[in-house]
Amino acid sequence: MSEAWVPLLLTLKVAGWATFFNLLLGVGVGFALARLRFAGRELLDALLTLPMVMPPTVLGYYLLVLIGRNGPIGAWLQREFGLNLIFTWQGAVIAATIVAFPLVFKSARAAFEAVDPQLEQAARVLGLGEAALFFRVTLPLAWRGILAGLLLAFARATGEFGATLMVAGSIPGKTQTLSVAVYEAVQAGQDGLANFLVALTSVTCVLVLLAAGRLAPGRVAGGGLR
Amino acid sequence: MSAAPPLWDVDLRRRFAQAGRQFDLQVRFRSDARRLVLFGPSGAGKSQTLRIMAGLTRADAGHVRLQGEALLDLAAGVELPARRRGLAYMFQDYALFPHLTLRQNVAFGLQRGWRNPGRRVADPEVERWLSAFGLQALAGHYPEQLSGGQRQRTALARALVARPRALLLDEPFAALDGALRARLREELLALLAELDLPLLLITHDEADVRLLGQQVLTMAEGRIDE
Numbered sequence: 001m002s003e004a005w006v007p008l009l010l011t012l013k014v015a016g017w018a019t020f021f022n023l024l025l026g027v028g029v030g031f032a033l034a035r036l037r038f039a040g041r042e043l044l045d046a047l048l049t050l051p052m053v054m055p056p057t058v059l060g061y062y063l064l065v066l067i068g069r070n071g072p073i074g075a076w077l078q079r080e081f082g083l084n085l086i087f088t089w090q091g092a093v094i095a096a097t098i099v100a101f102p103l104v105f106k107s108a109r110a111a112f113e114a115v116d117p118q119l120e121q122a123a124r125v126l127g128l129g130e131a132a133l134f135f136r137v138t139l140p141l142a143w144r145g146i147l148a149g150l151l152l153a154f155a156r157a158t159g160e161f162g163a164t165l166m167v168a169g170s171i172p173g174k175t176q177t178l179s180v181a182v183y184e185a186v187q188a189g190q191d192g193l194a195n196f197l198v199a200l201t202s203v204t205c206v207l208v209l210l211a212a213g214r215l216a217p218g219r220v221a222g223g224g225l226r
Numbered sequence: 227m228s229a230a231p232p233l234w235d236v237d238l239r240r241r242f243a244q245a246g247r248q249f250d251l252q253v254r255f256r257s258d259a260r261r262l263v264l265f266g267p268s269g270a271g272k273s274q275t276l277r278i279m280a281g282l283t284r285a286d287a288g289h290v291r292l293q294g295e296a297l298l299d300l301a302a303g304v305e306l307p308a309r310r311r312g313l314a315y316m317f318q319d320y321a322l323f324p325h326l327t328l329r330q331n332v333a334f335g336l337q338r339g340w341r342n343p344g345r346r347v348a349d350p351e352v353e354r355w356l357s358a359f360g361l362q363a364l365a366g367h368y369p370e371q372l373s374g375g376q377r378q379r380t381a382l383a384r385a386l387v388a389r390p391r392a393l394l395l396d397e398p399f400a401a402l403d404g405a406l407r408a409r410l411r412e413e414l415l416a417l418l419a420e421l422d423l424p425l426l427l428i429t430h431d432e433a434d435v436r437l438l439g440q441q442v443l444t445m446a447e448g449r450i451d452e
Contacts (some may be wrong), residue, residue, distance in 0.1 A: 119284050122321040124308040126335035130313060135340040142323045 002110025004196050006173050007181040008204075012097040014089060014164075015157035018096035022153050025097075027146060031138075045109075058094075063095060067167075067176025085167070089175050092168035096160045100153035107149025111142035117189050133143060151212035178204075208225040228424045231294030232256040233424055238278055238288035248385070251275065261418065263439035264450070271448040273318075276394050280315045281308030292392060292424075295393040302429040314385035318397045322369035328380050329365035332356060335357040335388040355383040358417075375406045382414075394423040399434065411437050 033045055051059055066073040067085050077083040115138050124135045161179040163207040168175035170184060178201050185194035234257045242249040264272050268275045279290050281297070289299040296304045297311045298384040322331050326342060333343040333352045343349075343442040345366070357363045369377060378398065385393065398414070399407040415438065418425055428439060435442050443450050 004307070116321070118317055118319075118321045119323060121308070122315075122317060123334070124310075125280055125282070125313065126384070127309045127338075128335075129309060132338070132340050136334075136342045137323060142340075172258040 001121035003172075004193060004200065007176050007197070008200055009174075010089060010176065011158055011178040014092045015154050015160075018100055018157040019150055020155045021093070021097045022101055023150060024148065026101060026104025026153070027108050030105040031112050031134075033105070033109045033111035048105060049102045051098050056099055056160065056162030056164075057166055057226055059098060060095060060163035063091075063098070063163060063167050067091070067094065073087075078161060080209045086173065087169045087175060092160075092164045092175055095167045097155035098159050099163055100156040103153045103156055104146070105199045107152070108142070108146045111145025112138065113206045114145065115166065118167070147210045149171045151208050155208040155212070158204055158208070159201065162225075180212075231291065232260045232419065233260070233293055234308055234426065235291035235294075236263060236275075236279065237276065238285045238290070240278065240283070240285045242274070243307075246384070249448060251278075253445075253448075254416070254449050255443055255450055257441055259439075259441035260422075261438055261440040262427070263435050263442045264426065265430070265432075265435050265439075265442050266428075266445035267430055270445045271446050272430075273396055275445070276396055276426070280394055281306060281311050282315075286400055298434075312388075312391045314388070314390035314393045316378075316381050316385055316393070316395045320369075322377055323345055323386070324369050326368075328361060328367050328369070328372065328376075329356065331369070331380055332361075332387055333386060336359035338383045341389070345387055347444055350369045351387050355387055359383050374402045376411060377439055378402065378410060379413075386421070386423075390423070392426065393418075395425065395427040397431075398427065399429075401429065407433070414434050416440065 027047065033041060064086070065071050067077070069078060069084070069086065070222060071076065074085065077085065078223075085094060116213055119137055119141070122134055123137045128136065134159075138196055160177070161183070164177055165180055165183075168177075170176045170180045172184075176184065182194055182197045182201065185191075236256075237254045238251065239253075240251045242251065249271070253271070264275065265440075266272055274283060278285045279297070284305075285298065285300065287300050290297045291299070296302065297306050297313075297326050298304060299379070323334065325333065327345055329347060329352065330345060330356055333347045333349055334349060336349060337343045337347075353362075353445050356365055359382065361376065361379060361383065364372065364376060369380070370379065374423065378401075387450055399410060401408065411434070425438070427434065429435065
């Protein structure tokens, strides 16, 4: 079953990058939504949550419209950098990042809001500036919640199908991730391969969820999984 | 008028409006007392006064001068951030950092930069205060493992390590039981005598007033009757 490991490694690569981007984006946006007071904050939160509730194929279609050759972003990337994202694994990373994004920023926002403001004030009185305070008090106290969100995002990115298929297609060894490979194997009647891929995917997702459940018991992963 | 400026020179105004209700804080006092107690029922505005002095809450108008030095003088455009005021501030429930050990908490204000002091931080000032409060044996414990009295001593040590120019205490004994309260009052008195450090303490406990106050200001409904 050596061909089964290729989509697994590709999936881990795509999910890993998607999780990394979400670490930066999700923590930044989560912190901003937790701390900044501005009109339309809850509306923005709702809009950013859309990828969680919209069908992935719809997201994939939006992405195609935006980053496809004729889309505003896609045409610009092509013109300025000669870059094309459609049918590449980088395109799959973008799809997975967007689909998993709400899981991270929501967890991060909740985690930042749970930090006792008095602890931050204590740090200020003790002489700390705002950046030092963030890295020494706020982030360490919010970290467990953020990490749980990142693990869920990793699991979500690992299982991503619809948007990935729309944007990156299903090129074996190049853009064919685990979940897409499962679909292809079933379509081609390769039951043995399908069984193996399905087992591999299931084990990966269960491991990630168990880790998430340990980090934030009962809050993010749900009590039933512990 | 005497040549030397008063130790405490405070004149503050602030209007708090919340949920249709309005609270006006109007505080003015000058004093040379080394141990000044602000006494009044809860809701009188004592904590807000202390918070404005420490730079944790903003004032609408007024000034805070300590031995003639302006920490806040809105008419002159002076508003030092909390981290530059050089004041020790002890919160009512101590606000110890739950992710740091007792020793790291005490060392917190001595270390600049974006990283917290390590668990095995060795600093003569930290050791001095740990031994002064009899906390050495507990130095590796986390705040949640400490008793109320131990937490209070830790918070005091943390505040004193940075060599503040004055000590602001918000209901320092309210979270403790009776016998411990009496003992810690004695400890605080001995400490102040040794350090010759100006103290401003707010309380609604008459025992604090009797034992600690050199001068007592009574506060009610946002005002001080000097």
